[in-house]
Amino acid sequence: MLLGVDIGTGSSKAVLASPDGTVIDTATVHHAVSLPRPGWAEFDAENTWWAEVQHLCRELFARRDARQVTGVAVSGMGPCLVVTDARGVPLRPAILYGVDTRARREIAELNEEFGEARITADGGKALSSQSVGPKLRWIANHEPQVFAAARYWFSCSSFLVHKLTGEYILDHPTASQCDPLYDIRRREWITDRAAAVARHLPLPRLLWPAETAGQVTREAADLTGIPVGTPVCAGTVDAWVEAYSAGVRSSGDTMLMYGSTMFFVQQLRAFRSHPQLWTVSGVEPGSLTLSGGMSTSGSLLTWLQQILGGTPMEVLLKDAAAVPAGAEGLLLLPYFAGERTPILDPDARGMIMGLTLRHGRGHLLRAALEGICFGLRQTLDLVEEAGEPITRLLAVGGGLKAGLWSQIASDVTGRTQIVPKVTIGASYGDALLAAVGTGTVAPDTDWMKADRLVEPTAGTAGLYGEMYATYCSLYASNRDHMHALARIQEKAAQS
Structure with missing residues (x-):
């Protein structure tokens, strides 16, 4: 059996799979992000991420023989930042990926220090809330005692690799999001910048995701039940593993991930870049991808569910499905945690426009789904402008369980989506990485089998085109107001 474990924003999942891709068993545990201040998003890496890996493994091995596990790979939300002492114990909560926007001033500081054009090249x-370098600088600036005590820095998946093996590594896709510390063409660290940003912290050894990082230690075996000496692959950020599991291998293949955030990864034939998108190393050695992600998608739906009294999501989706396309003139901008792709504005704020006494909870949820998909349409249009023509759009992620969401996405974008038979998440791709990394299967093995297509509904294009035009103009018209409110929110949090 191959073991894959993924730490997502809303839950952690583990899967046991056979070398032919058959799912043998799965386990899931849910958790919540800590949001201690506006613009901050954190996790307890030790007592949530590592504890959940142990819990998931114990659950699976209560039903399955752990001695049959021949390889392990882990993935996680990212890029994140975990700083630890010499024993690998975190010194503060992990700072999350682009949904954590605290390092705005550090972005400006590093752009001034190294040159914005040079960093981008x-x-x-460009540096953004997705970049790790500004967050390292933020800890140095705002928590100097923590930074001085730190001896290692990790992302989510590499922290777990360290817990399992004791090795200090980072995979290339994650490293290529540690701007401004990594040269994406040379595929190596930029040592002079690292000395200025990471300072005394050593740089982790770089590996491709399927490469073996080390073996499970006795201590980790006692905690998880994974046999001592089992090979552990480097792993990477969950979105890239999920793209890998969905069969994104050829130029133009594009994964669309329905999760807490909506994310895409497109396989590139050659280097391309765009100021509103991210060029990132791919899973397979030497490969490149174009990517981007919204800040709130599934997490926005969860927020709505909470403020609507905890009504079961299936009930809310049924209500939303009963509302006609366009939500009877209700429009939502999903910038509830700022926004990454396509506007790259951490101070953008959410907006609900067109409310009347006629609108109910079904309208609100439908407007949220449509708003997310309008943002997706902007992003996919950018992809075709900057990257490769989209040859296949492969849909994955837990949000596919809400069939209404993926249908609205096809209606708004006018694009057909391919849904694989197995959509259980990045943990399935981790199992494939483990199979490839241990030599159990050939490097070009692809477990993806198509299940169904989601095609645009006839007759919706005109209305959605009109709503989309209004959606695009709302941000430009209200940007200054959003930023003024963001400053008020920041002052309120400080007081």
Whole structure:
């Protein structure tokens, strides 16, 4: 059996699979992000991420023989930042990926220090809330005692690899999001910048996701039940593993992930970049991808569910499905945690426009789904402008369980989506990485089998085109107001 474990924003999942891709068993545990201040998003890496890996493994091995596990790979939300002492114990909560926007001033500081154009040329993208370098600088600036005590820095998946093996590594896709520290063309660290940003912290050894990082230690075996000496692959950020599991291998293949955030990854034939998108190393050695992600998608739906009294999501979706396309003139901008792709504005704020006394909870949920999909349409149009023509759009992620969401996405974008038979998440791709990394299967093995198509509904294009035009103009018209409110929110949090 191959074991794959993924730490997502809303839950952690583990899967046991056979070398032919058959799912043998799965386990899931849910958790919540810590949002201690506006613009902050954190997790307890030790007592949530590592504890959940142990819990998931114990659950699976209560039903399955752990001695049959021949390889392990882990993935996680990312890029994140975990700083630890010399024993690998975190010194503060992990700082999350682009949904954590605290390092705005550090982005400006590093752009001034190294040159914005040079950073973009070397890394394939501009510094943003997705970048790890500004967050390292933020800890140095705002928590100097923590930074001085730190001895290692990790992302989510590499922290778990360290817990399992004791090795200090980072995979290339994650490293290529540690701007401004990584040269994406040379596929190596930029050591002078690292000395200025990471300072005394050593740089982790770089590996491709399927490469073996180390073996499970006795201590980790006692905690998880995974046999001592089992090979552990480097793993990577969950979105890239999920793209890998969905069969994104050829130029133009594009994964669309329905999760807490909506994310895409497109396989590139050659290097391309765009100021609103991210060029990132791919899963397979030497490969490149174009990517981007919204800040709130599934997490926005969860927020709506909470403020609507905890009504079961299936009930809310039924209500939303009963509302006609366009939500009877209700429009939502999904910038409830700022926005990454396509506007790259951490100070953008959510907006619900067109409310009347006629609108109910079904309208609100439908407007949220449509708003997310309008943002997706903007993003996919950028992809075709900057990257490769989209040859296949492969849909994955837990949000596919809400069939209404993927149908609205096809209606708004006018694009057909391919849904694989197995859509259980990045943990399935982790199992494939483990199979490839241990030599159990050939490197070009692809477990993806198509299940169904989601095609645009006839007759919706005109209305959605009109709503989309209004959606695009709302941000430009209200940007200054959003930023003013963001400053008020920041002052309120400080007081």
